[in-house]
Amino acid sequence: MNIRKSLIVATGVLSILTLLCAPVTASAQASPGSEKTIRQAFRTGCMAGPLYTTCGNRLDETVLQGLAHVNWKGDGVKALLAESWSSPDKGRTWIFKLRKGVKWHDGKPFTADDVVFSYNTYADPAVASIIANNLSDVKGYNDFRSGKATSLSGVSKVDDATVKFELNGPRPLWVELKQIYFSILPKHLLSEVKPSELSRSSYWAQNRIGTGPYKWAKYVPDQYIEVVRNDDYFLGKPKADRIIYRIFADIPSILNALAANEIDVMSYEGGGIPVSDIERMQKVPTLNVLPNVDAGLPSYLQFNFAQPFLKDVRVRQAMIYAIDREKIIATIRKGTGKISNTMFPAAWAQSPTLDPYKYDPVKAKQLLQDAGWDSSRKVDFIYYYADQVNKDTVTAIQSYLAAVGVNIVPRLLNPAEIQTVYNDGKFEMGYFANGQGLDPSLGALTSTCGAQLAFTYCNKRVDELYDLALSESAREKRAPYYQEISKILNEEMFRGWLWYEVRPMAFNKRVVGATEHYAEMPTLIFNLPVYNEVEKWDVK
Amino acid sequence: MITYILRRLLVSIPILLGITVIVFFVASKMPGDAVLAMISTETPQAEDLIKLRRGQLGLDLPIYVQYFRWLGQLLQGNLGFSFQTGESVIDMLAARIPATIELMGTALLIAIVIGVAMGVVSALKQYSRIDYTFTFLGFAGISIPDFFLGMILVYLFAIEWHFFPTSGISTAGDAYSLSDNLRHLVLPAFALGLVRTATFMRYTRNSVLEVMNNDYVRTARAKGLNEWLVITRHILRNALIPVVTVIGLMLPVLFGGSVIIEMIFQWPGIGLMFIGAVTARDSPVIMGYVLFSAVIVQMSNLLTDIAYSFLDPRIRYD
Numbered sequence: 001m002n003i004r005k006s007l008i009v010a011t012g013v014l015s016i017l018t019l020l021c022a023p024v025t026a027s028a029q030a031s032p033g034s035e036k037t038i039r040q041a042f043r044t045g046c047m048a049g050p051l052y053t054t055c056g057n058r059l060d061e062t063v064l065q066g067l068a069h070v071n072w073k074g075d076g077v078k079a080l081l082a083e084s085w086s087s088p089d090k091g092r093t094w095i096f097k098l099r100k101g102v103k104w105h106d107g108k109p110f111t112a113d114d115v116v117f118s119y120n121t122y123a124d125p126a127v128a129s130i131i132a133n134n135l136s137d138v139k140g141y142n143d144f145r146s147g148k149a150t151s152l153s154g155v156s157k158v159d160d161a162t163v164k165f166e167l168n169g170p171r172p173l174w175v176e177l178k179q180i181y182f183s184i185l186p187k188h189l190l191s192e193v194k195p196s197e198l199s200r201s202s203y204w205a206q207n208r209i210g211t212g213p214y215k216w217a218k219y220v221p222d223q224y225i226e227v228v229r230n231d232d233y234f235l236g237k238p239k240a241d242r243i244i245y246r247i248f249a250d251i252p253s254i255l256n257a258l259a260a261n262e263i264d265v266m267s268y269e270g271g272g273i274p275v276s277d278i279e280r281m282q283k284v285p286t287l288n289v290l291p292n293v294d295a296g297l298p299s300y301l302q303f304n305f306a307q308p309f310l311k312d313v314r315v316r317q318a319m320i321y322a323i324d325r326e327k328i329i330a331t332i333r334k335g336t337g338k339i340s341n342t343m344f345p346a347a348w349a350q351s352p353t354l355d356p357y358k359y360d361p362v363k364a365k366q367l368l369q370d371a372g373w374d375s376s377r378k379v380d381f382i383y384y385y386a387d388q389v390n391k392d393t394v395t396a397i398q399s400y401l402a403a404v405g406v407n408i409v410p411r412l413l414n415p416a417e418i419q420t421v422y423n424d425g426k427f428e429m430g431y432f433a434n435g436q437g438l439d440p441s442l443g444a445l446t447s448t449c450g451a452q453l454a455f456t457y458c459n460k461r462v463d464e465l466y467d468l469a470l471s472e473s474a475r476e477k478r479a480p481y482y483q484e485i486s487k488i489l490n491e492e493m494f495r496g497w498l499w500y501e502v503r504p505m506a507f508n509k510r511v512v513g514a515t516e517h518y519a520e521m522p523t524l525i526f527n528l529p530v531y532n533e534v535e536k537w538d539v540k
Numbered sequence: 541m542i543t544y545i546l547r548r549l550l551v552s553i554p555i556l557l558g559i560t561v562i563v564f565f566v567a568s569k570m571p572g573d574a575v576l577a578m579i580s581t582e583t584p585q586a587e588d589l590i591k592l593r594r595g596q597l598g599l600d601l602p603i604y605v606q607y608f609r610w611l612g613q614l615l616q617g618n619l620g621f622s623f624q625t626g627e628s629v630i631d632m633l634a635a636r637i638p639a640t641i642e643l644m645g646t647a648l649l650i651a652i653v654i655g656v657a658m659g660v661v662s663a664l665k666q667y668s669r670i671d672y673t674f675t676f677l678g679f680a681g682i683s684i685p686d687f688f689l690g691m692i693l694v695y696l697f698a699i700e701w702h703f704f705p706t707s708g709i710s711t712a713g714d715a716y717s718l719s720d721n722l723r724h725l726v727l728p729a730f731a732l733g734l735v736r737t738a739t740f741m742r743y744t745r746n747s748v749l750e751v752m753n754n755d756y757v758r759t760a761r762a763k764g765l766n767e768w769l770v771i772t773r774h775i776l777r778n779a780l781i782p783v784v785t786v787i788g789l790m791l792p793v794l795f796g797g798s799v800i801i802e803m804i805f806q807w808p809g810i811g812l813m814f815i816g817a818v819t820a821r822d823s824p825v826i827m828g829y830v831l832f833s834a835v836i837v838q839m840s841n842l843l844t845d846i847a848y849s850f851l852d853p854r855i856r857y858d
Contacts, residue, residue, distance in 0.1 A: 048624065130578065200626030204625075220808075221635055221808060222636070250803065256698065256707065262706060416576055417571030417572040419590075
């Protein structure tokens with residue numbers, strides 16, 4: 001056989017094969033170039049829908065919607081599918097009047113049946129929704145979860161445009177704090193699906209019919225989601241023609257695409273612009289960079305209170321006196337972030353008399369000596385943020401602590417093993433961050449007796465104060481309770497408070513609305529849909 | 541020949557089985573599981589939810605039971621369903637394989653064309669300046685990791701000079717056009733291919749040098765054959781045999797490399813899917829990818845051996 005010929009044939013076959021494969025990988029659909037398109041970044045693995053993932057909420061801001069979403073300013077909720085709501089008994093019962101004339105994107109009317117169906121679906125143990133526990137205040141939740149009931153008895157239809165929620169006790173803030181997580185799903189499309197098979201339904205990827213300002217158009221796996229304008233949107237016709245959510249598996253690629261003018265809006269799930277890259281992004285002329293967006297995320301030294309040597313408050317305080325937090329912020333963290341001395345990022349929830357724990361290594365040594373600290377002890381120290389800035393931060397903490405005789409041994413965890421480590425409870429200390437952005441009441445999830453992330457810390461007064469604060473709805477009345485909690489957590493050094501994180505973001509200047517709304521957000525709101533007035537965003 | 545191929549195919553069954561066993565158990569030893577990976581580190585979750593999800597996915601069963609369940613499905617021609625999205629793994633693979641073939645095929649083409657050409661020139665002009673330059677470039681190529689080259693290419697050609705897009709396979713949301721697709725293909729294909737040219741170059745150079753001094757080449761020259769014919773008919777014909785094997789050997793390396801390049805360029809092929817599956821501990825998808833790539837590598841080894849016997853009549857498998 002002629003070698004040259006066979007090589008040519010082989011090369012030819014390879015090229016043809018290659019080119020043949022090309023058209024299959026992208027499907028064809030014509031689109032005129034004059035359309036106003038907003039191009040957003042979207043994270044991989046967030047496609048599963050609101051029942052199963054908490055990182056895909058941007059789709060619940062545009063496609064699916066809830067009764068009422070939290071406002072971008074974080075100061076209340078915006079009525080969406082509900083027109084109004086009221087409680088005759090201080091928050092024990094809630095009556096929602098639904099917006100009239102709302103249609104699903106397929107033309108079917110939206111009714112109270114959809115609301116009842118949706119809340120039942122979120123609570124259904126066979127569905128195993130990841131946000132079900134936000135319904136724990138609803139009557140009948142525990143019976144439904146444990147199999148004693150087949151539906152959520154606390155949610156009922158009064159008439160086609162009215163739904164009643166009955167709660168286990170007075171929850172004056174239930175609408176503002178719990179209801180906001182839930183997007184309403186179309187009963188006419190999903191009620192036939194077996195609950196345990198709902199996650200496999202083609203509805204999520206191919207036909208996500210909603211009620212929002214944009215309609216599901218197309219999902220191309222690992223590439224993008226396309227949604228197009230819903231002219232019948234109940235708050236008015238959206239200004240942009242479509243939104244493309246481009247799917248990215250990592251942050252560097254998002255930054256590259258922003259810098260090359262390929263996308264307009266950053267995603268902040270899973271991290272913002274690394275502080276080491278802020279300067280580079282600020283030099284890109286097409287971008288607006290918001291370097292100091294408060295992530296609502298206190299970073300702290302986690303103490304495992306199950307370890308006897310960490311039970312002495314002097315040891316915990318000494319560790320924070322030993323760390324020059326201001327210097328770490330100024331150097332490693334490039335001036336981003338704000339010193340924290342308690343859990344709540346919101347100023348109104350902080351006591352004015354918090355101990356500032358100024359850097360004082362002498363005092364740290366003294367406290368450790370008083371507590372009888374054994375400086376030969378090696379302390380297991382876990383962390384899970386693997387970016388360079390956080391790695392450097394851990395190294396700095398390690399050397400500050402070593403200088404006063406506390407020797408930590410850092411151990412980087414993979415995100416998937418964190419829960420395992422939490423559960424076995426053997427770790428000693430760690431460098432953690434935990435979102436507290438939306439409302440100080442979220443602190444109860446991590447600092448009350450028995451909470452997983454409290455790691456056996458228990459102060460009955462703190463529990464009591466959280467309950468008291470939830471019995472009021474006005475901020476002025478709630479503030480004193482949270483301020484007292486903030487003071488206790490500051491004095492007892494529940495965690496080794498370090499700073500509140502920032503999550504720097506960048507937006508393309510051609511989109512009107514994105515920068516403006518994120519700049520007004522007091523702290524970034526994670527894990528739930530936010531009313532960002534997306535229908536008013538425009539393209540220059 | 542037929543019996544040889546059949547024997548090889550039979551032998552590959554236990555090999556593949558062995559690979560799946562090892563990967564399944566090693567993957568199960570990774571800390572965490574699909575359910576824990578799904579739960580955000582920043583939200584505390586109820587134990588009952590974790591139990592529920594594990595039960596639904598069958599993760600509460602002993603690991604060997606999970607393996608045999610998977611194997612049982614496989615025997616029925618089913619690779620299972622993704623833990624993350626519930627999609628069928630076969631569909632997931634089928635949707636992404638064309639993109640990977642496009643990328644790997646182009647990269648291989650780049651590597652072969654550039655590598656072989658450089659190798660031949662290098663050998664023919666042995667110890668010349670060109671030879672030294674190419675040899676140096678070859679060493680550099682072998683030493684540069686492809687992800688690093690990928691990042692440099694993105695920085696220069698996409699961010700600084702705007703010649704090509706930073707990532708993706710086509711402009712998101714636009715109608716498909718071949719030119720758009722090829723524009724997206726250039727950087728990842730070169731990142732994956734250029735690094736591999738070095739291997740082809742060095743193999744070609746060595747083997748051309750070896751052949752060049754053979755008697756039959758001297759004879760060809762002595763009988764006054766023109767130099768071009770000597771090179772193409774007598775030298776290359778024999779010298780390129782070992783190069784064919786390199787293509788076979790290259791395939792597994794390309795598979796490994798494409799995982800990283802697909803990640804850097806957000807190229808929607810099976811490599812990107814694999815990375816996502818590993819992070820999410822999505823074992824049906826991990827297993828699907830592993831099985832697929834193992835089959836491809838086995839097949840390419842077999843094809844290489846068969847190609848050998850066609851190209852070199854001295855080799856017989858009987």
